[in-house]
Amino acid sequence: MTMRNTDDRAYDIVLFGATGFVGVLTAEYLAAHAPKEVRWAVAGRSERKLRELCERLPGGERVGVLPTDAGDPAALRALAGQTRVIATTVGPYLTYGEELVAACADLGTDYLDLSGEPEFVDLMYVRHDSRARETGARLLHAAGFDSIPYDLGAYFTVRQLPEGVPLTVDGYVTADAMFSGGTFASTLGQMARLRQMGAAARDRRRHEPRLVERRATAPTGVPRFAPEVGAWALPMPTLDPQIVRRSAHALERYGPDFRYRQYFAVRRLPAALGGVTAFGALAAAVQLPPARRWLSDRYRPGDGPDAERRERSWFSVRFVGEGGGRRVYTEVSGGDPGYGETAKMFAEAALSFALDPLPDTAGQVTTAAAMGDALTERLVRAGIVFRVAATR
Numbered sequence: 001m002t003m004r005n006t007d008d009r010a011y012d013i014v015l016f017g018a019t020g021f022v023g024v025l026t027a028e029y030l031a032a033h034a035p036k037e038v039r040w041a042v043a044g045r046s047e048r049k050l051r052e053l054c055e056r057l058p059g060g061e062r063v064g065v066l067p068t069d070a071g072d073p074a075a076l077r078a079l080a081g082q083t084r085v086i087a088t089t090v091g092p093y094l095t096y097g098e099e100l101v102a103a104c105a106d107l108g109t110d111y112l113d114l115s116g117e118p119e120f121v122d123l124m125y126v127r128h129d130s131r132a133r134e135t136g137a138r139l140l141h142a143a144g145f146d147s148i149p150y151d152l153g154a155y156f157t158v159r160q161l162p163e164g165v166p167l168t169v170d171g172y173v174t175a176d177a178m179f180s181g182g183t184f185a186s187t188l189g190q191m192a193r194l195r196q197m198g199a200a201a202r203d204r205r206r207h208e209p210r211l212v213e214r215r216a217t218a219p220t221g222v223p224r225f226a227p228e229v230g231a232w233a234l235p236m237p238t239l240d241p242q243i244v245r246r247s248a249h250a251l252e253r254y255g256p257d258f259r260y261r262q263y264f265a266v267r268r269l270p271a272a273l274g275g276v277t278a279f280g281a282l283a284a285a286v287q288l289p290p291a292r293r294w295l296s297d298r299y300r301p302g303d304g305p306d307a308e309r310r311e312r313s314w315f316s317v318r319f320v321g322e323g324g325g326r327r328v329y330t331e332v333s334g335g336d337p338g339y340g341e342t343a344k345m346f347a348e349a350a351l352s353f354a355l356d357p358l359p360d361t362a363g364q365v366t367t368a369a370a371m372g373d374a375l376t377e378r379l380v381r382a383g384i385v386f387r388v389a390a391t392r
Contacts, residue, residue, distance in 0.1 A: 002214040006369075010082045011039045011064060012354045016100070017089035018042035019049040022114065023341035026089065031057040033382075034351060041078055043068045044090075058368045070096045077103040085110040087143075094193075095121045101128050101139060108135035110353045114346060115148030116237045119193060119251040122200040125364045126207050133363040140365055143349045144342035147243040148367050149384075150262060151318050152376050153377040154244045155368040156386050158254055162324030166257035169244075169322075170221075172265035173236065175315040175337055208249075214256050216248035228320050228329075233263035247368035250361075255323065265318070310336040318389070329389040341384065348378040 017023045041064025056058035080103035093115040104111035105128040218241035226233040248254035313336035334341045356374040
């Protein structure tokens with residue numbers, strides 16, 4: 001039984017960190033696409049910047065302005081108490097995220113972020129999942145390019161396969177895009193904390209309930225040539241496979257024995273070898289504080305590509321699913337993954353929490369388990385492609 005009742009709150013959605021790079025894009029998307037009856041507000045540290053943002057938004061006079069400092073726990077609790085859903089872009093989340101998660105879990109407020117930080121997500125599960133289940137709060141991490149295309153793409157693929165049989169799904173990612181300074185800073189932080197990340201993952205496993213008569217795994221693959229997509233496949237050291245595994249853990253539709261792997265797909269062998277070498281060099285460099293500081297200064301939070309570069313950017317995730325004697329090829333694709341499409345996914349996930357009739361979930365959730373078809377349909381209407389390419 002939950003205590004969740006948020007119908008009397010002033011806002012349906014609050015966007016926290018609205019004046020940052022992705023925050024502005026998300027605010028612009030909400031202003032253009034949120035139904036007029038949706039009550040929403042922008043929040044952040046600078047009231048002046050928030051008001052300037054609202055002045056630029058169509059219908060901005062109807063958008064609430066809530067100055068809030070990420071370093072003030074009381075202010076964050078007050079913010080969470082004013083809305084049914086809070087969407088935050090304020091990272092790195094390991095540094096700035098927990099107080100807001102705690103407030104939402106305690107007050108029954110739905111929460112979503114853009115975190116791709118495994119350590120943060122695991123810590124939040126251990127510390128706040130139980131309280132969120134009591135209050136009915138849904139805590140959704142990685143609600144952007146990390147990890148919606150992979151999570152909903154695997155879900156879409158599974159639904160094309162037979163029920164009640166072992167299933168495997170492999171995802172192959174290609175993209176032409178630039179990442180943000182915030183994403184780069186978050187990545188450096190994670191790579192410098194491999195020991196802490198591993199400890200958080202082990203602690204989570206001790207707290208997670210075990211599946212009974214079912215299994216869901218996301219092993220790290222090995223570099224290989226993948227003839228099914230005609231490219232070299234390089235394992236992706238990201239949060240996404242674990243998000244997919246958690247969806248499979250939550251949903252029986254993934255079958256009695258489900259396995260997911262995820263790769264970068266690279267056409268040319270020299271490029272594949274260069275990518276592996278560059279990643280290894282970066283991982284080694286960030287272990288040294290002077291090298292990490294030098295790298296951080298090269299591309300700082302708030303930096304990002306201009307509109308022209310974003311317009312040329314694109315992504316594609318191809319999935320190969322097998323089970324019950326059937327093989328299916330599917331694809332999720334769209335435009336600029338790091339900014340335009342991330343803002344679209346993030347805003348539509350917030351709108352889905354606020355407006356859609358969804359499965360009865362609480363605690364730390366995934367998009368597939370908490371929103372599934374509803375969010376997939378929203379994203380298709382918004383221009384992101386989900387398609388079956390071929391079946392055998």
